[in-house]
Amino acid sequence: MDGERYCKPPPLVCSPRNSIDPISYPLVDASLKDLKTCSRRLQTVSAIVGDELKILERLYYKGKNQHRSALFWKRVVEIRRYGRRLSEASLWETLELFRCSFFEIYEGVMEPLPKFTICAFRAREDEMNERLMEAYRHFKLAMQTGAFIQLILLLAAITSRLLALTSELEEILQLAAMVCTRIMQVSDPARAPQHPLGSTQNVKATEVSVVDSALDDVKITKRSLNETEPELLLEDTGDAVARPILRPGSRGIPIAHPETPSATNMEYRSSLTNNGVPMDVSEALPSIVLKHAITAKPTSTVNKPKRKNKDQVLSADTEKLRKAKKKKKDEIDDIFGF
Incomplete structure (x- = not known):
C-alpha cells in the first residue's frame, strides 16, 4: 500500500493591519464572514466524503482477491485512488488556516493581514468528477448481467453519492475562490487575479455564449424551413377537381x-x-x-332451384335406411311360416 501524500500548506507571510487603507476594513470583514460560511460547509462535505471512502475501502479489501480480474473492479480501484488524492489535499484545513491567520490568538481581532494564494484544486476535482461519472455508467451496464448484483449495486450507490458530493464541493470551492480573490485585491493587488474562477463575470459570459449558440440554432432551423418551402408547395393541397359523371x-x-x-x-x-x-x-x-x-340484350332471369329444408332431408334419409334394412329370418321362422 502506498503511503499517504498530504499536501503541505503554503507559507503565510503576514503584514500589519495598518498597511491597507482603513476604507477596506469593512470589505475584509464581510469577506471573512463569507469565508467562515464556506469553511463550515466544506467541513461537513469533507466529513461525508471521508465516510463514503471508508466504506469503499472496506469493500475493496473484502473483494480484491475474488474480483481482481473483473472489469468493474478496475473502476473501484480508480475511484479509490482519486478519493485518496482528494482526502490528501486537506482542503478544509488549508482554508481554515488561511481564515484564522487574520486574527490574534488571544484577542480575536483582525490584526495581521496574511498574503496567501489559495489553491482551489479544481483540476483534480474536475478529473475525479469525470471518473465518477464513467464508473457509474459502467456499474449500470454491469448490473444488467446479474452477476454479483448486490456488490455492484452497492458500488453504484457509493459512486452516486460521491458524485453528488463532488458537485457540492465544486460549488463551495468556487465561492471560496471568489472570497479569497476579494481579499487578495485588498492585500496584494499586483498578484490578485482580476476575474477569478467562479466569478459572476465569467458566469455571465458563459450565459451569453449559451444564448448566442441557441440563437444561431434558431436561425439555422428557420433557414432550413425557408429552403424546404418550395418543395412543400408541390404537394397535393386537396383542391376540387372536376370528375366525370356516370348516368344510370x-x-x-x-x-x-x-x-x-x-x-x-x-x-x-x-x-x-x-x-x-x-x-x-x-x-x-x-x-x-x-x-x-x-349488342345490348335483356338479361334473362334464371330460376335457381330452391334449397330443401333440413327436416325434409332428414326424413328422406331415414326412409332410405328403413328400406335398406331387411329383417333376418331364422330357421324357426321358416318352420312356422313366419
Missing part, C-alpha cells in the same frame, strides 16, 4: 361535367355544325356507343 343506363361510359367542356364534347359539337349544316345523329355518335346499343 349509360353502361359505364363517362360523360364530362357541364362546367368543364371536354375534347369529346367539342368534337361532337363541331360534327353537328360542320359548315353550318347539321349532321345526322347516328353519324355524330361514337361507334362505341352504337355498338353497345346494338
Whole structure:
C-alpha cells in the first residue's frame, strides 16, 4: 500500500493591519464572514466524503482477491485512488488556516493581514468528477448481467453519492475562490487575479455564449424551413377537381361535367355544325356507343332451384335406411311360416 501524500500548506507571510487603507476594513470583514460560511460547509462535505471512502475501502479489501480480474473492479480501484488524492489535499484545513491567520490568538481581532494564494484544486476535482461519472455508467451496464448484483449495486450507490458530493464541493470551492480573490485585491493587488474562477463575470459570459449558440440554432432551423418551402408547395393541397359523371343506363361510359367542356364534347359539337349544316345523329355518335346499343340484350332471369329444408332431408334419409334394412329370418321362422 502506498503511503499517504498530504499536501503541505503554503507559507503565510503576514503584514500589519495598518498597511491597507482603513476604507477596506469593512470589505475584509464581510469577506471573512463569507469565508467562515464556506469553511463550515466544506467541513461537513469533507466529513461525508471521508465516510463514503471508508466504506469503499472496506469493500475493496473484502473483494480484491475474488474480483481482481473483473472489469468493474478496475473502476473501484480508480475511484479509490482519486478519493485518496482528494482526502490528501486537506482542503478544509488549508482554508481554515488561511481564515484564522487574520486574527490574534488571544484577542480575536483582525490584526495581521496574511498574503496567501489559495489553491482551489479544481483540476483534480474536475478529473475525479469525470471518473465518477464513467464508473457509474459502467456499474449500470454491469448490473444488467446479474452477476454479483448486490456488490455492484452497492458500488453504484457509493459512486452516486460521491458524485453528488463532488458537485457540492465544486460549488463551495468556487465561492471560496471568489472570497479569497476579494481579499487578495485588498492585500496584494499586483498578484490578485482580476476575474477569478467562479466569478459572476465569467458566469455571465458563459450565459451569453449559451444564448448566442441557441440563437444561431434558431436561425439555422428557420433557414432550413425557408429552403424546404418550395418543395412543400408541390404537394397535393386537396383542391376540387372536376370528375366525370356516370348516368344510370349509360353502361359505364363517362360523360364530362357541364362546367368543364371536354375534347369529346367539342368534337361532337363541331360534327353537328360542320359548315353550318347539321349532321345526322347516328353519324355524330361514337361507334362505341352504337355498338353497345346494338349488342345490348335483356338479361334473362334464371330460376335457381330452391334449397330443401333440413327436416325434409332428414326424413328422406331415414326412409332410405328403413328400406335398406331387411329383417333376418331364422330357421324357426321358416318352420312356422313366419
